[in-house]
Amino acid sequence: MSDTTTETAQPQTSGASIELENLTKRYPGSAEPAVDSVNMEIKAGELIIFVGPSGCGKSTTLKMINRLIEPTGGRIRIGGEDVTDMDPVKLRRKVGYAIQSSGLFPHMTVAQNIGLVPKMVGWSKSKIKSRVEEMLDLVGLDPAEFHGRYPRQLSGGQQQRVGVARALAADPPVLLMDEPFGAVDPITRDHLQDELIRLQHELHKTIVFVTHDFDEAIKLGDRIAVLREKSHIAQFDTPEAILTNPADDFVSGFVGAGAALKRLNLTxxxxxxxxxxxxxxxxxxxxxxxNKLRAAGTNELLLLDKRRRPYKWLRRGDLMRAKGSLARAGTLVHDTVTWDATLRDALEAVLTDNAGRVAVTGRRGEYEGVVDMETLMNSVHELLEADRLEAVEHQHELEEHRAQQTHQEQEGATAAEGEAKA
Structure with missing residues (x-):
């Protein structure tokens, strides 16, 4: 059997657990540790978010996992293996790493950037070539089009996709991401977030992701670690639990106003x-x-380009003025959402659209359907009603608890009075 057949037949590696035990970082000359005795257990295949104020130590904690920053104390276990004393270079080849602004090498092509770590660990040329094409396809970039390009020839969003492809190229069980989408515009950022969600559904890696944006944390995380100064954990829980039951005022400050609307990031x-x-x-x-417009019984059609991507909205009046050509007819489609976009993303897109609808697209930008304002508003009302019922139930539980306490206090007082009389 050929080398290529054997190597490319191997299944994808899924995630590995991560355990941080009393992980600490002290810098020389500093009276206080930058990170102070962090203890955390991350399950295999989880997408965990570190969120906290600037300077709290979240990026330092992340970088200690692959020992880009060496811990001063504590242990790190990945998949049950203690990696604290492992050769850090070997460790980093087993842990994917993606950063803000992609970190691509400008003198290397896209293919060379993606194939860098597989080449270092000794993969064959045929396996690397196959893997590069697989990774480009995975992040939604046409291998034939992007294989030989240089980073300067890519948009910011494309660079970030290549950065993620490079981090995943050697099939690591763990992926560390340090504010990877912080340097791109909001629309591109939303699409990159959707892409990460889609990738995680396919790959089931263990991902630790640092952000300062709590909305991003809610959208992406299976669990969120809200970190105080020195990376002390204020709360480590699911987005739903943090939104509905923040541990203290510090966490409430991150949640901010409009928790019910923030829950749109969960759907x-x-x-x-x-x-x-x-x-x-x-x-x-x-x-x-x-003829199609007439048969559809609507006042509008969606014009698709040759790749079946949404191109223009065409209304009946646009067609009347077309005069034999669609070149100047209709309104360009400025925004779309993917299946993995949140309802908040969709609502923002719909609110900026005069007709109150947005096209839904697939992995390659191909048309899949339309979501409209009525659907989204119904979902908002359902969330608000669920929150109202939950608040009423919580109030009833508090009242019952108070009543029980009062009853117990009265019984205690009565018993004490009887003993005194006796």
């Missing part, structure tokens, strides 16, 4: 009803487009 577009919309393609004859 995905794939969880709500997406409607199909009449579509046409750019090379369809104009008369055929007219």
């Amino acid at each position: 995905r577009v794939r969880d709500v009803e997406v409607t199909d919309y009449p579509t046409v393609q750019v090379d369809d004859p104009l008369q055929e487009i007219f």
